[in-house]
Amino acid sequence: MPKFNDLIPEAWKESEIWTDSLWIIPERDNSGKHSGFYHGNFVPQVPRQLILKYTKKNDVVFDPFMGSGTTAYEAETLGRNFIGVDIQKELVDYVRQNVEPSNNFTELMSGDSTKAATFKKIKSTLDVHKIKNVQFAILHPPYTDIIKFSNLKDDLSNAVSLKDFLAKFTKVLKNTIDLLEDDRYLAIVIGDKYTAGEWIPLGFYCMNEAQELGLKLKSVIIKNMAGNRAKQNKEAIWRYRALMSDYYIFKHEYILIFKK
Numbered sequence: 001m002p003k004f005n006d007l008i009p010e011a012w013k014e015s016e017i018w019t020d021s022l023w024i025i026p027e028r029d030n031s032g033k034h035s036g037f038y039h040g041n042f043v044p045q046v047p048r049q050l051i052l053k054y055t056k057k058n059d060v061v062f063d064p065f066m067g068s069g070t071t072a073y074e075a076e077t078l079g080r081n082f083i084g085v086d087i088q089k090e091l092v093d094y095v096r097q098n099v100e101p102s103n104n105f106t107e108l109m110s111g112d113s114t115k116a117a118t119f120k121k122i123k124s125t126l127d128v129h130k131i132k133n134v135q136f137a138i139l140h141p142p143y144t145d146i147i148k149f150s151n152l153k154d155d156l157s158n159a160v161s162l163k164d165f166l167a168k169f170t171k172v173l174k175n176t177i178d179l180l181e182d183d184r185y186l187a188i189v190i191g192d193k194y195t196a197g198e199w200i201p202l203g204f205y206c207m208n209e210a211q212e213l214g215l216k217l218k219s220v221i222i223k224n225m226a227g228n229r230a231k232q233n234k235e236a237i238w239r240y241r242a243l244m245s246d247y248y249i250f251k252h253e254y255i256l257i258f259k260k
């Protein structure tokens with residue numbers, strides 16, 4: 001039996017855990033607390049699969065870019081403890097209204113995940129629960145400035161350059177690694193972008209930062225991006241533009257899995 005999840009070897013055929021490195025998710029799960037209102041949020045199947053694969057019941061899942069709380073709701077449903085941080089206080093208040101008391105704790109904080117002070121608060125919270133570390137971390141940062149999440153200076157979507165973004169992201173990564181239990185796992189979910197006619201491989205840059213910090217790369221998962229453009233009937237115009245130009249249309253993002 002794996003040491004890091006609850007899979008029962010005799011029941012492996014019934015497991016809902018995906019095992020391929022290509023995730024084509026036809027549509028978002030909008031059930032339960034997942035409303036999908038937050039532009040740039042997770043397809044809930046992403047945190048669900050990662051939590052099932054890399055945690056046991058009552059482990060602590062940590063999300064330093066919590067957003068609208070998709071990971072929090074999946075952790076709650078799956079009987080995991082959860083700690084989430086977001087720089088936008090209103091979002092944290094929103095998620096707080098949605099979580100329900102259960103046998104597991106859900107601790108939510110507004111703060112800047114690049115800052116040591118935020119992680120000091122997290123450690124005090126863990127002390128209250130008599131826990132030293134988290135067992136899984138999932139990082140879904142802004143993809144630089146593709147979506148501007150707030151006007152806050154320290155919001156990573158307001159980083160002034162790629163260098164600034166990577167420096168800030170690396171701080172979050174470092175703080176998170178310190179909090180993570182040895183031999184456990186961390187996932188980064190990120191996509192690339194175009195700037196001034198050039199493909200900027202944000203995913204590869206972030207992967208490199210994680211490896212530089214000593215994390216061991218375990219998997220690179222390619223996930224399809226569900227089409228907002230299809231909903232807005234913009235597929236044809238994007239195809240026309242791509243045919244007339246020298247680039248391909250983004251349809252994928254990365255889920256990078258690391259072991260501490």
Ligand SMILES: C[S@@+](CC[C@H](N)C(=O)[O-])C[C@H]1O[C@@H](n2cnc3c(N)ncnc32)[C@H](O)[C@@H]1O
Pocket residue numbers: 038040041042043064065066067068069070071085086087088091111112113114140141142143149150154155156157
């Ligand atoms: C891509 S979204 C995460 C969405 C989330 N996975 C969900 O399903 O709703 C990135 C989030 O990072 C937050 N953020 C940006 N900079 C931050 C920072 N320095 N510290 C903490 N949160 C930050 C933004 O407010 C935004 O909600």
